[in-house]
Amino acid sequence: MYKSLLRPLLFQLDPEQVHYLTTDALKATYRLPFAGNISQKMFKVADVRLERELFGLKFPNPVGLAAGFDKDAKLIDEFANLGFGFVEIGTLTPKPQPGNDKPRLFRLPQDQAIINRMGFNNEGVDAAVKRLEKRKSNIIVGGNIGKNKVTPNEEALRDYLYCFKALFDVVDYFVVNVSSPNTPDLRALQDKEPLQQLLLALQEENSKHSKPKPLLLKIAPDLNLEQLNDIIEIAREVRLSGLIATNTTISRQGLHAPAQRISDIGAGGLSGKPLTQHATQIIRHLRTYLPEEIRLIGVGGIMTPEDAVEKMQAGADLVQLYTGFIYEGPGLISRINKKLLAG
Secondary structure, eight states, X not given: OIIIIIHHHHTTSOHHHHHHHXXXXXXXXXXXXTHHHHHXXXXXXXXGXXXXXXXXXXXXXXXXXXXXXXXXXXOHHHHHHTTOSEEEEXXXXXXXXXXXXXXXXEEEGGGTEEEEOOOSOBSOHHHHHHHHHTOOOOOEEEXXXXXXXXXXXXXXXXXXXXXXXXXXXXXXXXXXEOOOTTSTTGGGGGSHHHXXXXXXXXXXXXXXXXXXXXXXXXXXXXXXXXXXXXXXXXXXXXXXXXXXXXXXBOOOTTOOSOHHXXXXXXXXXXXXXXXXXXXXXXXXXXXXXXXXXXXXXXXXXXXXXXXXXXXXXXXXXXXXXXXXXXXXXXXXXXXXXXXXXXX
């Protein structure tokens, strides 16, 4: 129904407008009596064989929603009813910010892809904390944290620490985002020395708590082999709980969309099917050289159940959806879980 009826209609509209229309509709729907129960029967696959224990947390299934979709933690309970095993909010920054100028979200249907340059648009971490304090479901929530656009890299740690402290009591794990291509100079924080300093400082703050939270790092797909190996070394030294591979790419190789269309869109991170194989290759490399206790979450071009299985076979413990969720609808969550059960 989604692909045959809803998607053709939605894809006639501006992508960012559709995002807000669908999220508003989702919230309105779940205010209706029994809507949550009906949704769970349609999409939720409950089976102990799907459960995963990582970072001291029990995930009811390994399919999560990637950061970027519910930046401000407005739809936690609604997404729980759609059958996700976990939801990652953000990227959140200390101060609210509008993000980059519109238009900033573009579809490439020929490629089953999206280009975005949203720029960490969010209402600020404190607003998200208030919403999380009121949520009803017990779904696992990850907090993806970043820095404000106006904060220079030399002061970035201040922003990350602010978000970490604010979210500590209301999320289950943390993700450090230094890999978005849409905040100027942010990716420079992936360089070995600044990244090591940032993560060590966050772990020091983490260690002040009697029960530290899992700390993960989200990496770009555009790192070269030397940079990837630096990430592996840092992950060991800093004792990260895991890595998320990967964020969006600045590459435009192999696209079927007209070159003029790509040129007209301009800068931004590409996600979706063109990233499928490359993200899987990175997961395979990481799993080969990382110690077993550092876990992997696979994201990037998961458009089918087979894509999710391939990510797991390459070494991912969990997977996350974003573009696949937009193109395939909520049915993709249950199809992945059913595929995993079928073996």
